[in-house]
Amino acid sequence: MHKGEMKIEDAYHLHLTSANKAELGTVVINPDGKIWFWNRWMHTKSGMQWRDVVGNRFVDQFPELANSRLASAINDALQHGLASLLSQSLHRSPLPLFHHLSDSASRLEQSIQVIPIEDRSNNRYCLLLIHDVSIAVRKEQALRKQAEQLRNIAYMDALTEIPNRRRLDEYLQDEIRRAVRNSSALSVIMVDVDQFKQYNDEYGHQAGDFCLQRIAHALKAALQRPADLVARYGGEEFSIILPDTPLSGAKLIAENLLKHIDNLAIPHEASSVADHITLSMGVASFQSKSQVSGSILLSQADQALYQSKHEGRNRLTVFLESTQQKP
């Protein structure tokens, strides 16, 4: 049969059947904002038949749409001929449509296209195409969760389960930027376990690993503010970043940490410093005026740490620009 021969009723019937077979919602709104057509998908997902809603204003049919982006997008289409897209990410579920009508938790995640169309007399209608994107959303959520898990692994030191060097570098960079922006203070502490090589030789590497784990957990537990970060810098060295903390505050925190590890009293017979594990520390602070990078700040703390070790260990030294001799 040639297409010219099809009767108008048959063509209408075929169009209707196509619309009703479609696995997406199609709604046509007339120039007055009233529902002119909706397909069987809309019936199934909303529980309302076309013949029950035809002639009702679309926004009255769904009172929750008042002042919504969908309502203004429909208005833009009818009044100004503008097409719009409503993404699921920015509007999870604009319309009350459900997988199972009896289960309000099964509300569909939707992506909606709002398209102006004109009839042969140039009257402007609005076509809504409503896509169920629930499956795609769930897939992305799963991917995002996986990405987050991987990221956590990539940023964690495998032995001590505290943040690693990579995380330290990124965090320090972020915090320095924030400190400059807010003209706030920032301090770092470099920590070294005194005579750890001797500890390993005396007790074996397994005991050494366990010792590092205990110290890492103790340092982490002793830091109370959520923004403080302790990371394993490498070997038996740890770094601590203290946002919003001036040098005086950082010094107090460092003293407290020294005491804390001292109180653990982890035996270290081979140490020349004490009969248990002790730490040496270097503290450096950042004034937002000075143009200091993360690596310079760390190296200043490291210089102070070097001085602590040089002066007999089990102590802390504060880096002061004026008094520090260049190595």
Add this chain to the structure above:
Amino acid sequence: MNSKITTLTELQTDALIEIFNIGVGHAANSLSQIVGEGVSLSIPRLEILDSSQIDVLNSQINSKKICAVSQDFTGLIDTRTFLVFPEGKSMDVVRRMLGENIGLGDLGEMEQEALSEIGNIILNSCISAMSDSLQSSFQCSLPVFHRGSVDNVLDSENNVVLIMLHINFAIPSDHIDGNLVFLLSASSFNGLVEKIDHFIQAISSN
């Protein structure tokens, strides 16, 4: 022969910037409502380029890859419009809008769609403002997401005029710069200039 009138007078430029700022002002309201935070948008600058000067855009964007959202408008002028960000910045925009800290390496499907909607809101608002101010109507297509080099995405033919606008996104605690680009034929551009002149006359005679 093409008579090349690819410049605007200072007055015409100011008028057009004014119209676009009205547009992005509306867009900022819509975006603020969606994200529940104050988003403000402004257009500080406008440049008219021809298709041989596309490198200007390249040098300003300073990124091998861009993400863009385009829409076609037809009516008084026929134009393909783009909201353009350097690839890295486009992720910042979307994550700020969605309030997400961690995303996948690239913009995922859902994030692309979110950026498409952000572009849709901004481009529609600009065209609406033009349509109101210049008293002419437009038809438009749905937004399309692109990723690639400036040349690939804009894919401009010869003899095309580019109206390039700088757009500044101020989202609490951050600023992000992007570009709006309107590609139009020389004849559409001339039509636009004519309408702007009417607009200026109408204002100054009031």
